[in-house]
Amino acid sequence: MHFFWKRLLGTIPSLIGVVLVTFLLSHALPGDPAAYFAGPAANATSIAEVRAKLGLDRSLPVQFLHYADDLRQGNLGNSLTTGQPVLSDLIERLPASIELTFFALAFAVVAALPLGVWAATRPDSIVDHSCRALVSIGAAFPTFFIGLLFVYLFYFLFDIAPQPLGRLNEILYTAPPRITGAYTIDSILAGEWGVLRASLAQLILPSVSLGMFALAPIARITRAAMLQALGSDFIRTARASGLPTRKILINYAFRNALLPVTNVLGMVFSFLLGGSVLIEQVYGWQGVGAYAVTAVISSDYAAVQGFVLTMAFLYVMLNLVIDLLATAIDPRVRFES
Amino acid sequence: MNTLARNAAHAFGENRLTLVAVVILALLVLCAIFGPSLAPYDPLMTDGAARLVPPSAAHPFGTDALGRDILSRVIVAARLDLGMAVAAALLSFVGGLALGAIAGYFGGWPDRIISRVMDTIMAFPLFVLAMGIVAALGNSVLNVIVATVIINLPFYCRFARSEVNVRREMGYVEAARMGGNTALPVLVTYIVPNILPPMMVQVSLNMGWAILNAAGLSFIGLGVRPPTPEWGIMVSEGASFIISGEWWTFVFPGAALVLAVFCFNLLGDGLRDLLDPKRRT
Numbered sequence: 001m002h003f004f005w006k007r008l009l010g011t012i013p014s015l016i017g018v019v020l021v022t023f024l025l026s027h028a029l030p031g032d033p034a035a036y037f038a039g040p041a042a043n044a045t046s047i048a049e050v051r052a053k054l055g056l057d058r059s060l061p062v063q064f065l066h067y068a069d070d071l072r073q074g075n076l077g078n079s080l081t082t083g084q085p086v087l088s089d090l091i092e093r094l095p096a097s098i099e100l101t102f103f104a105l106a107f108a109v110v111a112a113l114p115l116g117v118w119a120a121t122r123p124d125s126i127v128d129h130s131c132r133a134l135v136s137i138g139a140a141f142p143t144f145f146i147g148l149l150f151v152y153l154f155y156f157l158f159d160i161a162p163q164p165l166g167r168l169n170e171i172l173y174t175a176p177p178r179i180t181g182a183y184t185i186d187s188i189l190a191g192e193w194g195v196l197r198a199s200l201a202q203l204i205l206p207s208v209s210l211g212m213f214a215l216a217p218i219a220r221i222t223r224a225a226m227l228q229a230l231g232s233d234f235i236r237t238a239r240a241s242g243l244p245t246r247k248i249l250i251n252y253a254f255r256n257a258l259l260p261v262t263n264v265l266g267m268v269f270s271f272l273l274g275g276s277v278l279i280e281q282v283y284g285w286q287g288v289g290a291y292a293v294t295a296v297i298s299s300d301y302a303a304v305q306g307f308v309l310t311m312a313f314l315y316v317m318l319n320l321v322i323d324l325l326a327t328a329i330d331p332r333v334r335f336e337s
Numbered sequence: 338m339n340t341l342a343r344n345a346a347h348a349f350g351e352n353r354l355t356l357v358a359v360v361i362l363a364l365l366v367l368c369a370i371f372g373p374s375l376a377p378y379d380p381l382m383t384d385g386a387a388r389l390v391p392p393s394a395a396h397p398f399g400t401d402a403l404g405r406d407i408l409s410r411v412i413v414a415a416r417l418d419l420g421m422a423v424a425a426a427l428l429s430f431v432g433g434l435a436l437g438a439i440a441g442y443f444g445g446w447p448d449r450i451i452s453r454v455m456d457t458i459m460a461f462p463l464f465v466l467a468m469g470i471v472a473a474l475g476n477s478v479l480n481v482i483v484a485t486v487i488i489n490l491p492f493y494c495r496f497a498r499s500e501v502n503v504r505r506e507m508g509y510v511e512a513a514r515m516g517g518n519t520a521l522p523v524l525v526t527y528i529v530p531n532i533l534p535p536m537m538v539q540v541s542l543n544m545g546w547a548i549l550n551a552a553g554l555s556f557i558g559l560g561v562r563p564p565t566p567e568w569g570i571m572v573s574e575g576a577s578f579i580i581s582g583e584w585w586t587f588v589f590p591g592a593a594l595v596l597a598v599f600c601f602n603l604l605g606d607g608l609r610d611l612l613d614p615k616r617r618t
Contacts, residue, residue, distance in 0.1 A: 013453070013456075014456065014457070014460040017453070017456070017457030017460055018457065018460050018461065020457070021457060021458075021461070021466075022469070025469050025470065025472075025473040026473065136599065136602060136603070137599075139545070139598075139602055140545065140595050140598040140599035140602055141595055141598075142549050142552055142553060142556075142569075142572075142591070142594050142595070142598070143553070144553065144556050144569075144572065144573075145572055145587075145591035145594060145595065148572065148575075148576055148579060148587055148591070149588075149591070151579050151580075152579050152584055152587075152588075155579075155580070156579060156580060156582055269462070270462045270463050270464075271462075271464075272462075273462035273464075273465060274462045274463060274464025274465050274467075274553075275464065277464065277465065277468065277557065278464075278553055278556060278557065281556070281557055282576065292465075292468065293557045293558070295472075296468060296471070296472045296476075296557070296558075296559065297557075297558050299472075301472065301473075304468070304469060304472045304473075305469070307465070307469075308461070308465055308466065308468070308469035311461070311462050311465040312460060312461045312462070312465070312466075315460065315461065315462045316460055319460075
């Protein structure tokens with residue numbers, strides 16, 4: 001428990017850093033933001049007025065404190081494109097992105113762990129070579145290109161995937177009543193099995209294409225960690241004692257290989273959260289990534305800033321979870337730090 | 338030198354793929370340098386009569402919605418794509434090496450400040466941070482490079498920091514200090530040359546990622562503007578023709594991206610085998 005609180009406190013500097021960077025980003029804007037917000041018809045006095053209204057006439061540290069205070073009250077400003085508060089825009093779209101990222105991670109883990117273990121048990125076999133090939137290919141394909149290839153193959157050519165336009169075919173189905181915002185969970189809660197099936201069908205291609213890029217590092221680390229574990233003395237002892245292979249593989253080797261795998265998850269989440277932006281763009285997914293792309297293109301700074309802040313916050317929290325998971329898996333971690 | 342040659346022979350003999358990667362690299366560099374004269378057509382020339390023509394003898398990669406020859410565009414784009422990635426990788430290499438060397442050699446408060454800044458960069462999902470940086474600094478190719486440099490900096494910096502840290506108490510460094518050298522000459526003439534080989538491996542492994550990152554940014558409309566030929570933006574332009582089956586519009590520029598990234602990843606692996614045979618996986 002002591003470790004938990006210490007680690008939780010450890011996120012505070014990261015969060016302060018994140019807030020500071022997003023603040024600085026908004027001040028790196030090209031040109032004079034006051035002139036920008038005052039509009040093209042503004043003169044010197046109206047620009048000065050806007051400047052005072054936005055607080056841009058005060059010193060940077062004072063502006064930062066105001067910014068931090070706004071954040072504390074959940075005020076991320078208003079989006080220029082939707083006209084809504086950025087916070088409510090993000091809250092509305094975040095479940096869609098989290099759902100997509102979760103399914104992508106699930107796919108990557110479910111595919112990569114057995115693959116890595118299998119490759120490690122038969123080094124230099126055909127399985128091992130295909131694992132390495134898959135890892136190199138997965139690492140070389142841009143996420144958006146995989147997404148588009150899948151659309152071409154499975155929607156256009158084989159016609160087995162639904163139209164890649166969003167989270168649900170709105171003509172045939174209506175979205176389930178919003179509880180969590182994730183269609184799969186909400187449709188289960190509402191008992192609408194048809195909607196569940198339809199939303200899962202929409203999820204498959206985007207999450208697999210997003211997961212492909214995460215698959216490579218997980219499979220590579222699993223393979224390497226398993227090879228190392230299988231080569232160590234305690235495995236030799238276990239083998240010599242005549243334990244069944246299954247038990248040696250799962251209880252002895254895999255348990256020990258899990259720590260490096262957990263540690264690589266931080267990097268994997270960085271990929272997934274970044275890649276989700278591209279995948280949402282490809283599949284017309286109504287998540288925060290697609291929202292941010294529109295915002296970036298139309299110079300909607302408050303929205304971009306809110307998006308970057310939200311993703312960073314999410315990422316810091318995910319890293320916290322990963323660290324806690326690592327100590328649950330291997331208590332030695334607690335004493336090293 | 339003899340061992341290096343033997344390692345090279347071994348790395349190439351053992352892993353034919355490294356040889357393939359060298360050939361692809363040569364091809365890419367050729368396109369990047371002589372692209373405009375190699376391309377059969379003007380990459381910007383539109384042809385209303387030859388819109389969305391499938392691959393044929395006249396247009397091996399087909400044409401796009403404006404009748405521009407995709408092969409020519411893919412070839413000419415190599416310069417911009419590789420240029421952005423090389424510039425970003427080299428700048429983050431130099432910057433990361435300098436910052437990491439300072440942090441690792443001096444320790445104390447320079448180390449604390451530099452490490453904290455790097456930790457803060459790493460607290461963001463990196464592609465998201467790159468989007469934020471380009472949005473803030475302005476939508477241009479230069480700022481895409483700046484963003485890529487910033488998100489790559491921590492990897493080089495941390496690597497250089499730990500390598501310098503290990504070496505600063507070593508006998509030959511102590512000897513150099515005894516000989517009256519101040520910090521800068523010790524770092525530049527004694528320590529940095531020793532950490533260059535592993536850093537070069539890092540650069541090569543990093544290049545592929547830099548390409549993916551820059552292409553991802555241009556895919557969502559940042560940096561490069563149409564009609565400039567660039568692989569990421571070409572994929573994005575071709576994406577709208579998928580549902581009508583004009584696959585060549587996005588497949589060829591995408592394949593060029595894959596080939597380039599694949600090539601640099603293989604080279605990185607090969608280089609690592611060459612310089613550091615112990616770290617093979």
